Every structure is written in structure tokens, then in C-alpha cells.
Amino acid sequence: MIVNMSPKATEEQIQHVIERIKECGFQPHVIRGAERTVIGAVGTGGRRGELEALQVAPGVAALIPISQPFKLVGRELRRERTVVNVGGVPIGGDHWVVIAGPCSVESREQILETARGIKKYGASLLRGGAYKPRTSPYDFQGLGVEALELLKEARQETGLPIVTEVMSTEDVDVVSEYADMLQVGARNMQNFPLLRRLARANRPVLLKRGPSATVKEWLLAAEYLLSGGNPNVVLCERGIKGFDSELRNTFDLAAMALAKELSHLPVVADPSHGTGRRSVIPAMSRAAIAAGADGLMIEVHPCPERALSDGPQSLDLAGFAKLMAELDRPARTRAAAVRA
Ligand code: PEP
Numbered sequence: 001m002i003v004n005m006s007p008k009a010t011e012e013q014i015q016h017v018i019e020r021i022k023e024c025g026f027q028p029h030v031i032r033g034a035e036r037t038v039i040g041a042v043g044t045g046g047r048r049g050e051l052e053a054l055q056v057a058p059g060v061a062a063l064i065p066i067s068q069p070f071k072l073v074g075r076e077l078r079r080e081r082t083v084v085n086v087g088g089v090p091i092g093g094d095h096w097v098v099i100a101g102p103c104s105v106e107s108r109e110q111i112l113e114t115a116r117g118i119k120k121y122g123a124s125l126l127r128g129g130a131y132k133p134r135t136s137p138y139d140f141q142g143l144g145v146e147a148l149e150l151l152k153e154a155r156q157e158t159g160l161p162i163v164t165e166v167m168s169t170e171d172v173d174v175v176s177e178y179a180d181m182l183q184v185g186a187r188n189m190q191n192f193p194l195l196r197r198l199a200r201a202n203r204p205v206l207l208k209r210g211p212s213a214t215v216k217e218w219l220l221a222a223e224y225l226l227s228g229g230n231p232n233v234v235l236c237e238r239g240i241k242g243f244d245s246e247l248r249n250t251f252d253l254a255a256m257a258l259a260k261e262l263s264h265l266p267v268v269a270d271p272s273h274g275t276g277r278r279s280v281i282p283a284m285s286r287a288a289i290a291a292g293a294d295g296l297m298i299e300v301h302p303c304p305e306r307a308l309s310d311g312p313q314s315l316d317l318a319g320f321a322k323l324m325a326e327l328d329r330p331a332r333t334r335a336a337a338v339r340a
């Protein structure tokens, strides 16, 4: 339920409504706008009849039911777009950012060379996996804490904030010590214990869409984070299972645009995993920006043929430089991306 306070409501009246929402068994979410305060009452099992009676409480202008199942992630309660601050870099708003780096952190040389290169060509954040979700248990699983140390060194040298995946609840504390943003991998999108734990983490979360998740399931996964207390969530479209084996996944830009329409959260696009094919990444990057992406996540490796994971979809540094030039780095405008 949305409680719209009157523009003339006093602080005391607002506090009274917040208290009553709690007493009725719901969680209050207060949004203070320039003109008026809006309070969302969300949760299950509360006394709805009593909540509805708030219609006649002093200072209340109107009560409006929230029709979407994703109450806090949706735009009914919050119209303005959310901007998420990641180590000083804002994601969302009227500009877009690039998160780049290798699939996995493999060595000191590899991550430092990549970090220097991507910074030079205009990336704003460094990615790199320390804990890797691999389809086969025989594949490279990541260097763990050693990789986190290397990422820290790369951040110290370049100033680029770090985005890295956390796969299990046990690793949340250690990864949060090093990372500026915690990535939830596609395969973990519906790992509810992990989402509940990350709702209490003091780091922003990059929530990848599951390979077979609907937009509604994706937004409800984000709802776990917001309802549990973490408002700093960025959604990431990374492709869904399709039938064409020429491409690793089907890069679903329509879903990305829809997620942005239905939610106030920033949405970034990952054409590297979305296609699995280096050659189409520039075209899909331009398409994503034109469709409204708040950022791109691009896998870059100094020598993709030697990569321990996702080499075929990784750009080398020259390829990344070319992509950034095509995207019209200085202007960073959507119009420029469409023209290229
Ligand atoms: C990754 O970012 O390297 C990764 C494993 O992504 P996803 O979870 O989208 O497969």
C-alpha cells in the first residue's frame, strides 16, 4: 500500500503514520520527495483493515494499493530513478558507465595490465572473478582471496572501484572487505539465502538475470535485497538460454528495456556473456546503450587465447580501445552511441 502524505503534512503526522504502519504489522518505507512524503507499507500477514483506516489519519492525502508484486523495486512507490554509488562512481541517471576486466583474475600481471588498459580507454570500474561459478568442477574455479588481494592492488594503482562475484553466504564478509560492489552471478539469482544475506551487506549489489529467469522473477530477486534493507542494487541483463548454438545465449535487450520501464533501479547490459562471441560485442554494446542501458559490463583479457575462462568472448585491449572509441567515449551520450 502507498500512503501519500499531503504536501502540508507535519513531521509529527508522518511519524504517526510510520508508527501505525509498524503496529499494523507492515514495514514502512519512507520516500521524501521535494513536494511530499510518500510511505510504502509492505509485508505479509499484517492487519490490512487497520492499515486501510489510515486513509482518515491526519496529514494523509490518499491510500493507493501497489499492484505489482515487486513493491519496492517497481515504480509505483518510487517514480524517480535510483542512482547507485559504487566506490564514488554513480551508476544510473543520465550517463552510462563501463565495467570492464577479465572473467577471472588469473595473475598479478594479467589483472594489472588489464586494469591499466581499461582505465586508459575510459572504463569506470574494474571487474574480475575471484570465486568462479563454473559449469564443470574440473574447470578453473578462481584464486579466491589471492585474487581479491590482486584486485585491491589494481584498485590502489588505478583508482578503479572493484566489482567481483560472491557465490556463497560464507564468502560475503571476506568479499565485502575488498570489493566495492558484490556481483550475484546468473546461476545464483534465485539463491534466496544469499540474497537475504546480501540485503544486510554494506555494499551495492550487481544482480545478474538468471539464464532462464523471467523479468518478473528477476525483479522479485531484487525485491529480496531491497526489502531486506539494501537499496543499492543494479540489475544486469546477461542473456538467457536460447536454441542457437552459434551464440552462447540470447541477449535479451527487450527484457533490459522492460526492467528499466518497470523498475527505478539502474540496469546494465553484459554483451560478453549475453552473446559469448567477441565479434558481435561492439554492435550489441551500441544497441544496449541505444535501448537505455545505464552501463555495459565487458570482459577484457590482455591475451584472450590464454584466458582460463571465457576467452572466446573476451576482447583484447586493442579491441576494447576500438569499442570505446566507437562508443564515443568523451561524449558518453546515447545519441553518439546510436550514430556510431
Ligand atoms: C561472469 O561475470 O564472469 C559470470 C560468471 O557471469 P554470469 O553469472 O552472468 O554467467
Ligand code: MN
Pocket (backbone or CB within 6 Å): 103, 104, 273, 299, 309, 310
Ligand atoms: Mn565470464
